[in-house]
Amino acid sequence: MNYIKHLNAVFQKFYADKRLNPTHISLYMALFQYWNINRFPKEFYIDRQEIMQLSKIGSKPTYHRCLKQMTTWKYLKYIPSHNPYKGSKINMLIFDTSSEQVVNKYETSIEQALIRNTNINKQIENINKTKLPKNEFEVIDFFKKKKWPANEAKKFYNHYQGIGWKIGGKIKIEDWQATASNWMLKANEFETADAVTQKKDNLRTSKNKDYGQPL
Numbered sequence: 001m002n003y004i005k006h007l008n009a010v011f012q013k014f015y016a017d018k019r020l021n022p023t024h025i026s027l028y029m030a031l032f033q034y035w036n037i038n039r040f041p042k043e044f045y046i047d048r049q050e051i052m053q054l055s056k057i058g059s060k061p062t063y064h065r066c067l068k069q070m071t072t073w074k075y076l077k078y079i080p081s082h083n084p085y086k087g088s089k090i091n092m093l094i095f096d097t098s099s100e101q102v103v104n105k106y107e108t109s110i111e112q113a114l115i116r117n118t119n120i121n122k123q124i125e126n127i128n129k130t131k132l133p134k135n136e137f138e139v140i141d142f143f144k145k146k147k148w149p150a151n152e153a154k155k156f157y158n159h160y161q162g163i164g165w166k167i168g169g170k171i172k173i174e175d176w177q178a179t180a181s182n183w184m185l186k187a188n189e190f191e192t193a194d195a196v197t198q199k200k201d202n203l204r205t206s207k208n209k210d211y212g213q214p215l
Helices: 003-016 022-037 048-055 060-072 118-129 136-145 150-162 176-203
Strands: 044-046 076-079 088-092
Touching: 003 022, 022 044, 022 048, 022 060, 022 088, 044 048, 048 060, 060 076, 136 150, 136 176, 150 176
Parallel strands: none
Antiparallel strands: 044 088, 076 088
16 A cells, blocks of 8 residues: 555545545544554554544544544444453555545555655654553553553553653653553552551550550
8 A cells, every 4th residue: 555645545535525524534634643653454453532632533422423424435444342441443445546436445465655754754763662552451451461450550551641651750661561560569569568567556555555654
């Protein structure tokens, strides 16, 4: 699949299709970026929160309505997931440079598209260098494999999601799994410290001690 030819063809369709509005186009480009980053596979999984943020869609009903409409109008194929630990699936239809739309044609070639845009190349390189979880479910799976509860995984994800996946607010995380492992070690240390504190409390003398008695 040729990156440049596909975009030229799909924008020709956007121009001619009066059903589309800016929200549809913004959503399509967000999905296309995901597709691009994943090296144009036949199908790929998405995280709704990330796609909504990237496409600047603030309403869940609007997001789902646009996905269903673009599926009906043969721009892509949306396969919703009802599993809270697994994202929905997307199949992107392939477009040629001809005036005819290639319907129900999916990418079968393993050839990597040549990307001439320097900014996009730099963006992909940065994403590959910074190994971050795709979504919360990936973090939960990792914690479960380490025999940690899902609630602890959500604490970890929400904490670093809220500070932009940086250590100390400055250093970008290079390997989130290593950071998660450190999180678990520190959690164990806190639990051990609490246990020692409780033990010391149990060894204290009674609060109702009679201070009139000799030591």
